Amino acid sequence: MSAVPQSQSQSSHGPTQFQTQSQAGPVRVPSDRWRLQVVHRSEFRYGGPVRSSYNEARMTPENSSRQTTLRSRVEIEPTATVHAYRDYWGSTVTAFDTHGPHTELIVKATSVVEAGPEPHQPDPLGWAELAAPDVLDRFGEMLRPTPLTAMDEPVVQALREVVGDAGPREAGHLVCRYVYEHIEYLTGSTNVKTNAMQAWTSGKGVCQDISHVSVGLLRALGLPARYVSGYLHPKPQAPIGTSVTGESHAWVEWWDGGWSGYDPTNSAEVGPRHVTLARGRDYSDVPPLKGIFSGPKSEGATVSVEVTRLA
Numbered sequence: 193m194s195a196v197p198q199s200q201s202q203s204s205h206g207p208t209q210f211q212t213q214s215q216a217g218p219v220r221v222p223s224d225r226w227r228l229q230v231v232h233r234s235e236f237r238y239g240g241p242v243r244s245s246y247n248e249a250r251m252t253p254e255n256s257s258r259q260t261t262l263r264s265r266v267e268i269e270p271t272a273t274v275h276a277y278r279d280y281w282g283s284t285v286t287a288f289d290t291h292g293p294h295t296e297l298i299v300k301a302t303s304v305v306e307a308g309p310e311p312h313q314p315d316p317l318g319w320a321e322l323a324a325p326d327v328l329d330r331f332g333e334m335l336r337p338t339p340l341t342a343m344d345e346p347v348v349q350a351l352r353e354v355v356g357d358a359g360p361r362e363a364g365h366l367v368c369r370y371v372y373e374h375i376e377y378l379t380g381s382t383n384v385k386t387n388a389m390q391a392w393t394s395g396k397g398v399c400q401d402i403s404h405v406s407v408g409l410l411r412a413l414g415l416p417a418r419y420v421s422g423y424l425h426p427k428p429q430a431p432i433g434t435s436v437t438g439e440s441h442a443w444v445e446w447w448d449g450g451w452s453g454y455d456p457t458n459s460a461e462v463g464p465r466h467v468t469l470a471r472g473r474d475y476s477d478v479p480p481l482k483g484i485f486s487g488p489k490s491e492g493a494t495v496s497v498e499v500t501r502l503a
Contacts, residue, residue, distance in 0.1 A: 222308065224464065226307055226308070226464035228305050228306075228307065228465075228467060228499055228500065229303070229305075229502055230303050230423050230438065230467055231496075231498040231499075232480070232497050233298070233300045233495070234298070234299045234480070235298045235299075235494045236297045236493045237295065237296050237490065237491045238485075238489070239488035239491050242294055244290070245294075245483060245485040245486075246287075246289045246484055246485070248286070248287050248481070249301065249481050250479065251299070251303075251481070252264045252276075252286065252303070252469070253469055254468050258308060258309065258468070259305060260305065261303060261304075262306065264301070264303040265301070266300070267299070268290070268297075268299055270297075272289060273290070274288045275288070279477075281471050282471065283478060284470075299481060303467070304502065305467050307466060309461065310453065316449050317360060319414065321449075323414060334416035334417055339387060340387050340475060341404050341405075341411065341474050343392070343408040344389055351413070355413065360414075360446075361448045361452060363415065364452055365454060367410050367413065368406050368455075368456035369459055370409075371402055371405050371406045372456050372459040374392070375392065376396050376397075379398060381396040382398060384475060387404065388405045398457075399439075402442075403420075403442040403443055403456060404475070405456075415446040416446060418445050418471050419442060419444065419473065419474045419475060420442060420443050420444060420445055420453065420470075420478075421440070421442050421469050421475070422441055422468045424441035424465055426438060432502065433500065433502070435500040438499030441466070442475070443455040443456065443462055445471070
């Protein structure tokens with residue numbers, strides 16, 4: 193499979209189609225993996241003609257030991273100039289700008305991915321090894337709290353009592369389950385600016401908040417942790433060929449000698465229903481779409497995610 197291009201630009205007449213990866217093959221996957229098609233569509237409407245628009249989309253799934261992206265493309269209306277690159281955290285970014293007058297902007301990402309559990313996991317390190325200077329230096333950015341993930345010391349101290357003498361890998365799972373038990377998933381209870389302590393205090397949040405709290409507590413214990421954005425197929429028993437309304441989702445990974453992924457919103461291991469898009473310190477590093485424009489204010493946006501299990 194060819195690598196994602198580090199730099200490529202393109203302009204066209206009609207919808208811009210930017211295809212980043214392609215691989216043909218028969219529809220055969222191991223029993224512990226799913227082949228999924230994800231269609232993510234975002235539409236923005238404006239009160240009048242917008243003259244210029246500059247945007248970044250993180251809608252291209254990764255290739256990793258857990259996940260293979262077979263096909264992925266991003267289509268943009270109106271005509272746009274597109275440039276793809278990997279950001280500081282290793283996520284694929286589709287940057288685009290358009291300068292003709294337009295009253296709506298449509299970004300549609302279509303991907304086919306095979307995903308499953310992590311096939312190989314190294315033996316975990318101990319706490320003393322995680323505290324070694326070279327580890328602290330290597331993962332410094334994933335150990336420091338951010339404004340969205342910082343947790344107050346009394347909460348951290350209560351967690352330490354729950355973790356007790358557990359080793360790093362077991363502690364990671366204990367943290368995620370602890371957060372799952374203390375924060376109720378409630379759509380609309382928070383917004384993208386809600387921080388971890390606000391969600392913890394209210395006891396309510398969505399996957400973004402639950403992941404922020406989990407990341408903050410993992411880091412407070414001394415485990416390098418990162419925020420992961422992607423998609424989740426909502427139905428564990430999904431019939432093949434049936435399209436369902438999917439979700440943009442978030443979960444966490446911590447490093448204990450290797451990266452371990454866990455979905456604290458569902459208290460579940462990351463597996464065949466999870467499609468990884470991007471990683472970072474918190475949500476601010478990985479929004480699916482962000483940008484600026486010159487013209488009348490936005491009149492609203494609609495976002496839809498459709499997921500189909502193909503095999």
